[in-house]
Amino acid sequence: MSTAIIAVDAMGGDFGPRYVVPACIASLIRYPSLHIILVGNAQQIEPHMLDLSFSVKQRLTVRPAQENIEMSDSPAQILRGKPDASMRVALQLVREGRAHACVSAGNTGALMALSKHILKTLPQIERPAIMTALPTQKSTIHLLDLGANVDCSAEQLLQFAVMGSAAVQLGGVSQPRVALLNVGVESIKGNQQVRQAAGLLAGLKNINYIGYIEGDGVYRGEADVVVCDGFVGNVLLKSSEGLARLMAATLFEEVKRTFWRRSLAWLNRNMWSEVHKRWSPDHYNGALLLGVDGVVVKSHGAANQLAIASAIGVATRAVQENLPMRLGRHIQASYASLSAAQQVRQNGDE
Amino acid sequence: MSTAIIAVDAMGGDFGPRYVVPACIASLIRYPSLHIILVGNAQQIEPHMLDLSFSVKQRLTVRPAQENIEMSDSPAQILRGKPDASMRVALQLVREGRAHACVSAGNTGALMALSKHILKTLPQIERPAIMTALPTQKSTIHLLDLGANVDCSAEQLLQFAVMGSAAVQLGGVSQPRVALLNVGVESIKGNQQVRQAAGLLAGLKNINYIGYIEGDGVYRGEADVVVCDGFVGNVLLKSSEGLARLMAATLFEEVKRTFWRRSLAWLNRNMWSEVHKRWSPDHYNGALLLGVDGVVVKSHGAANQLAIASAIGVATRAVQENLPMRLGRHIQASYASLSAAQQVRQNGDE
Known part of the structure; x- marks a missing residue:
């Protein structure tokens, strides 16, 4: 090293x-x-x-x-x-x-x-984005942006997708599945920026764009990279932290309610320490500014x-x-493929 | 009845x-x-x-x-x-x-x-909103909109606040605390619509507006009514469902891992059935179209x-x-107070 x-x-x-x-x-x-x-x-x-x-x-x-x-x-x-x-x-x-x-x-x-x-x-x-890893039912998912950009154009969402895909690929995932966070998976759903970004992403050859993902799909691990604007990503991340804490609190309240339950918890202390570790968001701390x-x-x-x-x-x-250096190269390659695709489309339109 | x-x-x-x-x-x-x-x-x-x-x-x-x-x-x-x-x-x-x-x-x-x-x-x-109740560490919180409106103006967020406050008040909460969902609690945070809505809400006399709330504050029960656009609300609600399912799945995987743990779980079956009940989102199903x-x-x-x-x-x-009838009356009263406040401000400007 x-x-x-x-x-x-x-x-x-x-x-x-x-x-x-x-x-x-x-x-x-x-x-x-x-x-x-x-x-x-x-x-x-x-x-x-x-x-x-x-x-x-x-x-x-x-x-x-x-x-x-x-x-x-x-x-x-x-x-x-x-x-x-x-x-x-x-x-x-x-x-x-x-x-x-x-x-x-x-x-x-x-x-x-x-x-x-x-x-x-x-x-x-144009603007950097913040990306973090989240646990899912299958493996790890990467979410960006998390609050650096509260209003995003379709073009910016595209840039986030390119950066997220490249970073995750450099981390060892080949052909990461990239999805746009939306309120439904049907093509008519969502706001204008998200629908426009979907159109742009579909034209990028070296991005494995798989379509829309909903909030529950994130924790089912239906993608490797999930792209959204910073307002939505920040709310998703923070509300998840709040809910995780609430669920843990109600669980431990029940576990400690009676002497009998506390005794059973003591006998099962290895399990509780493993649950505590698996639930801890501390392992997922550290968001990259891409x-x-x-x-x-x-x-x-x-x-x-x-x-x-x-x-x-x-x-x-x-x-x-x-x-940063390798990310820069990936971005160049993605944009070269995008402008080639746009060229082909423009020629077709003429 | x-x-x-x-x-x-x-x-x-x-x-x-x-x-x-x-x-x-x-x-x-x-x-x-x-x-x-x-x-x-x-x-x-x-x-x-x-x-x-x-x-x-x-x-x-x-x-x-x-x-x-x-x-x-x-x-x-x-x-x-x-x-x-x-x-x-x-x-x-x-x-x-x-x-x-x-x-x-x-x-x-x-x-x-x-x-x-x-x-x-x-x-x-102008447009109806969808509101649901969510469990928190203290009591129940009401969130709107949940997906009916993916793009919202400040004026629409204000209408959601008025409707949410009135509906929760009719449900028995006196002077419900109304908050705007945002990426931070400082006044400089957020997008334009949210900041403008904050200005409008501060001028409403019969709404107990308490300021911004972050995603984690929702599950801490820091307000009674939380207002956001439908895109954000939908993502918050669905990602919460996904995370709750993920946490329950990892927990029950640990609980059933060995014969010893399964035996202890059987001895503690009353607790597990209570945890299951407390965690079930089924009790919170049913969102009102306000x-x-x-x-x-x-x-x-x-x-x-x-x-x-x-x-x-x-x-x-x-x-x-x-x-609907009582909500209509509340909305009238709120708007009367808003236009009175605007009148006073305009007179002051002259």
Whole structure:
């Protein structure tokens, strides 16, 4: 494995360095060729860096940054102000080639705006999109966009499909099935953008477009890549988290209701620990910002240590796969096939 | 309890009369003053009506209708063609005053288009919306729209809020908390329609508008009424169903994995049956079509007997509450307060 240097925004998320630093240490122990640059307030970071082994200490450095980006900061405020914000400094390390990737649990809109501003987008891509993996009945499904773009044109949905398909293919799935999220599977269903995007996707030769998918089809694993606008994707993801928590809470309420049930649960404790693991969304934390010229991973704001370590794992794998460069090539190939198809159609129309 | 006469589209849904007729019989046993008119193909309905008690037989009639509406029929096709479709005939019974409500598990777009065409909308309402109840950590939350309107203006979202608030209030919640579904709770988040709707709602005196809610807040029960466009609501509802099924499947896989676990599950069978009941979405089946001049309830297409009986229960309660008439009055009052507020603002601007 080649060396991966990851700049981690230590100040992002609901818990800041208290959770981020231990997650970085755990990741350094897990990946022996990983290097991490912790970016943020050194006075707040260093107390969590005591008693490190020599191997970990050698691969963990701190890059001071004095400002923080708040959840209420608007993208415009962030672009103009806060030159020494930890998120901005982490992204600059990537641009300057001093880190291979950036991981942040901070404000999503800010991460999107700053990534676009500092790293620039790949050719042909108007706006980056955020993609995450979700568990399904069969395997893993990838959903994008998750909130970077609240209003999307058909052309943007097409770009998301091309990026999602390429990223999943680079991750080892051959000919990933790409579907558009819609309110029904019949061709007459949906809004104008989605119907137009379906027409565009059907013309792309090197995308395995399989049609519309409904919300329940996502968790049945009916596709490998599911494309939607950021508003819909964000609502799907967050409501799923809320429902998973609700179901777990009602279940454990029943499990603990009587002494008899608690005794049976104790006898079955191995099973409950396996259920807990299988249900935990922490394994799926770490959403890739696709379409910027660099590896950027967004972690959930309320992520715990295990979840932040998952996000660092996503970034590490993307660096090893050389994601941005290979993604750029895939996008070029897809667009070449699209313009060839449009050429043929235009010639036919004449 | 006064008599409620409900016209049930026997041909709608994935299973037709085979599930619909037994669900009607169960509902007639449960509600002694309920009458049901089964609308559809008599040859297919009658084989499921054997061995009825005298009381049930007296309150169950069949109104033949020879055509069915398919899932692939477009609203335009449905409005022009199929004069003898079971769904259309059921709605006509409501318009003619021969039934108080219509229940169908058929094509949602068709039910919406035909309801609007046959029953007309209430004054001030451009388009009806579909509302359902969902379980949360605290109590029940009501979500609308669920797919009747895939593109919504701010003005339509406002109308949904007014209708949802009024319907939930008539159902017994005083001053229901109304929230707009969004990708964040900060005022800068979201798309233009949602931000504009927030501005309009803040000006309505008799609506308890509490601001934005995110997907996870829905299942935490942070509001009583959650308003969104039909695309987003449909995705939220269907992905929730898919996730609930996935979580139940992974849990029961673990529960049955070994002989030891199966034995413990048998000893704990009361708990498992309670968990099964608490998790079942069947209790929440039956979505109200708000804004048409009549009670119309949409059942899930894949609804089983228990679920269809729930939908008939929703319709029965709406008839008892005299929903359309009282909803019309509430809407008038809300709009009077809105125009008064706009008047004050305009005077202030002058």
